[in-house]
Amino acid sequence: MSSLLQTGPVATPPVEGRAVEVTDLTIRSGDRTLVSELSFHIERGERVGLIGESGSGKSLTSLAVMGLLPANLHAEGTVHVGSDERNLVDLGERELAGIRGTRSAMVFQEPMTALNPLMQVGPQIAEAMIVHGTQRDRRAANARALQLLQDVGIPSPAEAAQAYPHQLSGGQRQRVVLAIALANDPELLVCDEPTTALDVTVQKQVLDLVLATVKRRDTGLLFITHDLAVVGETCERVLVMNKGEVVERGSIDQIFTRPQHPYTRGLLAASDLSATDDQGKLFTVATAANYRPGHAVSRMTAAAPEISGDVVRVENLTRVYKSPRTSLFTAPREVKALNGVSFSIAAGDRFGIVGESGSGKSTLLRLLSGLDQPTSGELEVVGRSLVKAGAKDLAELRRNLQIVFQDPMASLDPRMRICDIVAEPLLNAANLEHGTAMGAKERADAVAEMIEAVGLPRDAVDRFPHQFSGGQRQRISIARALVCRPRILVADEPVSALDVSVRAQVLNLLADLVDEYRLTLIFVSHDLHVVRYLCDRVAVMRKGEIVEQGPTESVYSSPQQEYTRVLIDATPTISHVQETR
Known part of the structure; x- marks a missing residue:
C-alpha cells in the first residue's frame, strides 16, 4: 500500500476530544469519483456506524481513515485522527505507519x-x-x-x-x-465487517466484546457493515452511504424509525425478514415504497408436486472420521461428525437445516449429495440407497439432486462463458430424463429458458463470471442447478455473502422457482431468520446431532431446546431494533 497523495497545506487543526474528523474527503480513480466530499466526526467513546451496499464507498472510507488507500487512488480533503494535528492525506508511508496502531487501529x-x-x-x-x-x-x-x-x-x-x-x-x-x-x-478503532464470517452466537460475543472494550477505553468506534440490524444493536449514530455519498445521517432512533431518504427506507425494508409485501415477497430497495415494519403476509405456495411420499429418508446416520496420528505411539483419534441423525423430507417440502460451524451441516450435505459415504445408518434419496452407492446410483442422484453453493465465484469456472457453465449438466446423459444427450440447439434453448427464469438478460450467456455482480453470479449458479430439472435443490448458505437487498432478491427468486418447478428444497444456513421466511420445516443441528426439528414457525416461536433459543436470540433483527426504540 502506498501513501495518500499530497494535496496541499495542513487544514484546520483537530477539535479536542474527537477520535477522528473527516472533512470534504474525496477519493478518485482517474476521472471517476468513488467517494465525494465526505465529512463526519466521531467523539472519543462514541460509536458510529457506516452502512451501505457493496460499491457504496464505505470500505474505501475506512481505508482512507487508516491511510491505507492503494496507489491507484487519489484522495483530497482532510483526515485528522485523535489529537494528531497532521492531515493524513498529506503524509507519506513512514509517517502513516507511526499513526496506524497507535492513534488508530483496524479490525478487518x-x-x-x-x-x-x-x-x-x-x-x-x-x-x-x-x-x-x-x-x-x-x-x-x-x-x-x-x-x-x-x-x-x-x-x-x-x-x-x-x-x-x-x-x-x-x-x-x-x-x-x-x-x-x-x-x-488507539483513540480510534475501525471495524470493517468484523463479524460477517462468524456464526451468530460468536458474532454476538465479538460485538459485545467490542462494545465493552471501546466503552472501557473511551475509544471512538467506526463500525462498517451492510447489516443494519448489527449496526442497530452496536452504534449510537449512523451514516448511510450510496454511490460514494452520505445520503442520510442521524441517531439510531431517527434512522431506524423515521428514515427520510428513499435509499435508507429501502435498506431497512430489505433487511426486515419479518416483513413481506401483498404477494408474500420480501422487500428490496427497489420495491420498498409500501414497506411497513412487521407487516407479513403468508406466502402463497404452489400445489403439491405429483410425486408423493418421502424423497429423502435418513435414519440413525453416522459419519466418523479419523484424525492423523500425533505420534507413532498413539492411535488415530476418531471424530464423530454425525452421530445418529434421523429425519425425512417429503416431496415438495421446504426443509431448513441450521446450526453453527462444526454442527455437522456440511458433512450431512456431502452425504446427501453422494460426495461421501456414511459410516453407518440408512440414507435414501428418491428411493435409492446411498450407503455404498455404485456408479449407477450416483448418476441417478445427479439427475435428481443439484446444489447451489455459498460462494458462486468459487463454483463457477472463470474461463467458461455462462452458456457453457449452465449447459454443462446437460452434457451428461445420465442427468436427462430419457437418458439421451441433447443436441446443441436443445441445450441452447434450455439454457436460454433458465437464464430468463432467474431474471438475467439474454445476452448474459455470452459473458464470463467476473463480468457479473455477486447476486447475478448466484442467479447463474441457480440456473445451472435447475437446467436438468432436478427434483431436489440443495442450497448451502446461498445468501450469507450477499448485500441485504440482493439477499432479498435471491430468496424471492428461490421461493418462486421452488414453486414453479415443484422442487423439494433443502436450505442450509446458520441464520434461523432466513430459514423462517423460506422453509416450512427445520432441523437444528449441534455437534453432529439434531437437537430439535419441526414446523419452522413452531420451532421459532416456541423452541424446546436452550441451544435453539440461543441461536434465535443471538441473531440481531431490524424488527427488534425498531421495537426497542
Whole structure:
C-alpha cells in the first residue's frame, strides 16, 4: 500500500476530544469519483456506524481513515485522527505507519488474512507494541500480550499465546485481531465487517466484546457493515452511504424509525425478514415504497408436486472420521461428525437445516449429495440407497439432486462463458430424463429458458463470471442447478455473502422457482431468520446431532431446546431494533 497523495497545506487543526474528523474527503480513480466530499466526526467513546451496499464507498472510507488507500487512488480533503494535528492525506508511508496502531487501529473482516500464519499468536500481539515502542522491552510486551488475550476473553491465555492462527477458531482469531488493534490504546478503532464470517452466537460475543472494550477505553468506534440490524444493536449514530455519498445521517432512533431518504427506507425494508409485501415477497430497495415494519403476509405456495411420499429418508446416520496420528505411539483419534441423525423430507417440502460451524451441516450435505459415504445408518434419496452407492446410483442422484453453493465465484469456472457453465449438466446423459444427450440447439434453448427464469438478460450467456455482480453470479449458479430439472435443490448458505437487498432478491427468486418447478428444497444456513421466511420445516443441528426439528414457525416461536433459543436470540433483527426504540 502506498501513501495518500499530497494535496496541499495542513487544514484546520483537530477539535479536542474527537477520535477522528473527516472533512470534504474525496477519493478518485482517474476521472471517476468513488467517494465525494465526505465529512463526519466521531467523539472519543462514541460509536458510529457506516452502512451501505457493496460499491457504496464505505470500505474505501475506512481505508482512507487508516491511510491505507492503494496507489491507484487519489484522495483530497482532510483526515485528522485523535489529537494528531497532521492531515493524513498529506503524509507519506513512514509517517502513516507511526499513526496506524497507535492513534488508530483496524479490525478487518477476515481475521485469517490479517494474521501471520507462520507466527505464534502471543508474539504477533507483542510485535505491535515493540514496533511502536510502547513497551520498554520484549518481556514487557509479552506480558502485556497475555493480559490483552485475557481482556478479549480468550480462554487459557498462556496456552493461546503459543498457538498458531490455524489452531484457533474463527471467533478466537477475531479476538486476537482485536487484541492486536487495542495493544497501543488507539483513540480510534475501525471495524470493517468484523463479524460477517462468524456464526451468530460468536458474532454476538465479538460485538459485545467490542462494545465493552471501546466503552472501557473511551475509544471512538467506526463500525462498517451492510447489516443494519448489527449496526442497530452496536452504534449510537449512523451514516448511510450510496454511490460514494452520505445520503442520510442521524441517531439510531431517527434512522431506524423515521428514515427520510428513499435509499435508507429501502435498506431497512430489505433487511426486515419479518416483513413481506401483498404477494408474500420480501422487500428490496427497489420495491420498498409500501414497506411497513412487521407487516407479513403468508406466502402463497404452489400445489403439491405429483410425486408423493418421502424423497429423502435418513435414519440413525453416522459419519466418523479419523484424525492423523500425533505420534507413532498413539492411535488415530476418531471424530464423530454425525452421530445418529434421523429425519425425512417429503416431496415438495421446504426443509431448513441450521446450526453453527462444526454442527455437522456440511458433512450431512456431502452425504446427501453422494460426495461421501456414511459410516453407518440408512440414507435414501428418491428411493435409492446411498450407503455404498455404485456408479449407477450416483448418476441417478445427479439427475435428481443439484446444489447451489455459498460462494458462486468459487463454483463457477472463470474461463467458461455462462452458456457453457449452465449447459454443462446437460452434457451428461445420465442427468436427462430419457437418458439421451441433447443436441446443441436443445441445450441452447434450455439454457436460454433458465437464464430468463432467474431474471438475467439474454445476452448474459455470452459473458464470463467476473463480468457479473455477486447476486447475478448466484442467479447463474441457480440456473445451472435447475437446467436438468432436478427434483431436489440443495442450497448451502446461498445468501450469507450477499448485500441485504440482493439477499432479498435471491430468496424471492428461490421461493418462486421452488414453486414453479415443484422442487423439494433443502436450505442450509446458520441464520434461523432466513430459514423462517423460506422453509416450512427445520432441523437444528449441534455437534453432529439434531437437537430439535419441526414446523419452522413452531420451532421459532416456541423452541424446546436452550441451544435453539440461543441461536434465535443471538441473531440481531431490524424488527427488534425498531421495537426497542
